[in-house]
Amino acid sequence: MLELVDLHYTYPDGTSALRGVSLRIDAGEKVALVGPNGAGKSTLLLHLNGVLRPRSGAVQIAAQPISDANIRQVRAQVGMVFQDPDDQLFSPTVFEDVAFGPLHMGLEEADVRGRVTLALDQVGMRGFETRMPHHMSLGQRKRVAIATVLSMTPSILALDEPSAGLDPRARRGLIELLHSLPQAMIVSTHDMRMVAEVFPRTIVLEQGQIAFDGPSATLLADAAMLLRYGLEV
Template sequence: MPVVHPEQTARPAHPPLPPALVEIDDLRYSYPDGQPALLGVSLRIAPGEKVALVGPNGAGKSTLLLHLNGILGGPESPLRVCGLPPTKKNLPVIRGLVGLVFQNPDDQLFSPTVLEDVAFGPLHMGLAEAEVRRRAALALAQVGMAGFEERLPHHLSIGQKKRIAIATVLAMSAELLALDEPTAGLDPRGRRQLIDLLRALPQTLLVSTHDMALVRDIFPRTIIMDGGRVVADGATGELLRDAGLLAAHGLEVP
């Protein structure tokens, strides 16, 4: 009888997972009043992925986004960005890597001019003035707002404000853009312009939204959250064909 060596019968090794830009393992969080918000969220996002985050109000989507750059959570949070835990030492780096864009751009824009808003982050990174201006000019060009440098942010339309808010994080050379309800409040033209912008951006995207048509049109992967948990995570086309799954979690087929 021939001798069978163990290595000949061993199962083939699984291919290695791609490197994770974000990795979360069993994240739990309750607000100070004791209200639980995240009940064991685990996920990983690879560089270059475009991921939609959907679910009903109160599902925990915004709370999750706020953990990504340390606004919520603490140094013991089971979260890694480019392998870095959110310790006090690492937070400046993580906040440069993760660009968080709020639903209301007025929460993000506070300077007298557009240029000052977009330059604020790079300036406080200690970069030279020439580099700050280069980054600001590039970011404004990326969002189609070149020429608006001296405009007053509060005089702009909401669609223009949202693009400026995205420019503020692009100027930081963020690897991941985490956007909360980017199309909320936009008219059809503003929505289309924002969709075209998001489609063209090369950065990794994690976008919390109720706009299921946006999800269908841009994002290959969708994560559904409900009750502080991830209830589904997979190919967008497959999930959107499951009308029962969507209905069970307060979502509509686009």
């Protein structure tokens, strides 16, 4: 479903963010991406739908390298959800935000409405179609941001710090939502309790390289490894 092959990326100021990252994620697999700030987690996620392009190496979605020719299809297939939902929600109403992607796919109005209804159902936000996103709670806006990518019927979800800033009830609702979604998923997070509950596999990034890739239970049970990578349960 998703494969990175010897991925390297250096920012224009000379900062080396990714240094030879290779990984594979299969259909339906849920993977946590953890590590200290500056490890390269967000940079990696931004490569998955072509927001950033590698200096060397390759990103392949369903065995096809990302290119200018297929970038629109890739962005429909890989749903990127940013840490701050306000970076994703810009329309006057929830309906218009969730409908934006399907409309730009050229779908008929009935198909667009069907996709919006289904996506809002999936995130538990049906009935909020006419609400203004900026009048909603952070947890509600995060759910709507996820709905904006679900309406594109992606095969892969890439989420950056989805539980950041949520109160306990909203966080619990997010965990239940992530459990319920069938898509392959790679999620950057510092929330190790969420990792334990949702993600069977964890990848640790350190200084732009993979330091660990294996069962989450193995990582969480190893106090020395958690200390080494600056992770806390």
